Amino acid sequence: MTLDALRLEVPDIREENADSLNDLHQQLADARQLPHEHGLQQTLSTLFRLNRSAMTLLERQRALQSFAEEYRHYARAYDAHRTPSALFVRLCAETAAGFKRLLLQILQGRHPSRPHLAWCLYMAQHFLAQALLRHYQLYQEPPASLWRDSHLLYWIGERQECLDEPVAAAFQPQAATTLRGLYQQMLLLSLSNPFHLAEGEAPLLFGALAPLAALPRLTPWDEDDESEGPTVDLSEAQPCLSLDQIPEGDPQYLRRFELGPLLIALHDPAPLQSLKERQLLEHVRQHWLGRQQRRHERTEHSSECLLVIGLPAIHAQLLDQRPSSSNARILDVSPGGARLLCNADQGAQLPVGQLLLLIGNNTPVLAMIRWRHINDEGLHLGIRYLKGLPRPVWLRRAPSAQTHPGVLQSTPVQGSAWHHGLWLPHGQFVEGENLWLQLASVHNQAIVPLTAANLTTPLVSRYPLKLA
Incomplete structure (x- = not known):
């Protein structure tokens, strides 16, 4: 199975024209004059x-x-103390x-602009996020199609390189301002054991x-990754794979949800965060990794180390050429990796x-940086150990051609x-080349x-090799 925009769940076109919607603004204005639920029903019928x-x-x-504005109007009635009606969930x-239908029309155009595409992806994702949130408020299981479409929207955004395009859309409860943030906001909400939240805590969270x-x-x-983050299969109709699920999908659709920067940021000062929000985040964080999901127990550990940064410098270090290195402090360790603290001004190198x-x-x-986060202490790095013996090698395209440094991990x-x-700079060689x-x-x-x-x-890039 492949992920394709045409798999988005959209209703079939039944009417060739929308003449009955010519006076849309008047219809929506008239609906607002009705009692709340009647007006909501009328608005939903028009949108349908x-x-x-x-x-x-x-x-x-x-x-x-226009309907996004109507959503804002009707959403005001549902705060943390009033659960949404089934009609409002259907409106979302x-x-x-x-x-989603608009997105398909944009994608069928010749040259959609990135901001326009990002805006439409974001709006589709936002209303899926609202449907998810309202299902959790009602303690109902969200439909499988919601996660199928959410994963697909993220996939499209990733392919179109607009995951981090900022979108100005003022909604309540507050939503992240990029497609990446909004999608991950949904994942985190679903990982927070939402059916065990008290009434009113889901929108607050x-x-x-x-x-x-x-x-x-x-x-x-x-x-081979031994980090402890949840696994997301973009081809499955669920937020993340459960603890006992073995990833069986196509690797191109599998992702590891690296939570390291978030776990550190929870302890940073947040003046605009209320005490109740802070307490709620602290309460649900235990569910993000799961009590059994941490593959390796992490142990606090404080020691100094040196970092040799980048493949060329590592190659030189392995040849005892003593390239420049940087100081870092190890804060905690596990068999799979460690957390380091460096000077914040080293960020460009790391x-x-x-x-x-x-x-x-x-x-x-040998190690790889998996995540990073900067706060008042400095630059925090989450690193993954690359187990094996690193050795310096040279690569040539012909026996007497120019040499290129590489690192062989055995x-x-x-x-x-x-x-x-075989570790090489990304893009230096291509699959199928014969190298010396x-x-x-x-x-x-x-x-x-x-x-x-x-x-x-x-x-x-790392290339698997078979050596005699």
Whole structure:
């Protein structure tokens, strides 16, 4: 199965034209004069017809902007102390359907602008988020289609590179201002054991998550990754895989939800956060990783170490050429990784996906930055250990061609065999190339065919190798 925008759940077009909606503004104004539930019913009926009518892109966009205003009007009646009616939940779902239909029309255009596409994706996701929140307020299981479409909207945003495009949309309860943040706000809400929240806590939690939701990251799947974040399968109709589920989907649709920056940010000063919001966030954070979901127990540990940053510097260090290094302090450790504290001004050198060599009291350890967060203490880094022996190698496209530095990561397996992974700068070589590989202190060169990378970041790629 592949993810495709055409899989979005939208109603079929039944009417060739929307002549009955020519006086839309008057219809909506008349509905507001009715008692709340009657006006809501009238507005929902009008939107139902609009979503099943053929309209131009501009007509549909203008109409849906009007319905977004009607949503704001009717939402005011449902605060933390008053649960929403079934009609209001249907209005959220139907408004989401309208924006999904508009999205399909935008995607069918020749050259949709990124801001326009980001706005439509965000609005569709926002009303799905509202439907999710209102189901939780009513202690009802959200429909499976809600998560299928939410994952698909995120996937489209990822492919169109507009996950972090800011969108100005003032809604209550407060929503994150980017598609990434809004989608992750939904994931965090669903991970917060929402059916155990007290009445009125779901919208309070949703709003409290808004300024924090963009901090975590959905990272590409790697089966060797031993971090403890939840696993998201974008092709499944559920927010995250359960603890006992083995990821069986296509790896391109699997993501690890890295929560490290969020867990640190919870302890940062937040002047605009109320005491009740702070207490609620502290209460639900235990559910985000799950009591059994942490793969390795984390232990507080304080020691100094040196960081050799980036593949070229690591290659030089492994050759005892003593490249420049940076000081860092280890704050806690686990068998799978560690948390480091560095100077904040080192941020430009230490993006997520950077390769590191940690030099401390023991054998140097190859590692990768999984997440980062800056606060008053400095730059916090969550690193993943890349287990195995790192060795410097040179690569050539021909026996006497220019050399390129690489790092060979070799891990012993049962018996006398080894697993090898070749780390190279991202994009330097392509799958299928035959390269000449030479180890340090070895004069012979071996021809190795470059297979598909099994781990890629914006900076480096790892290619599995079979060496005789």
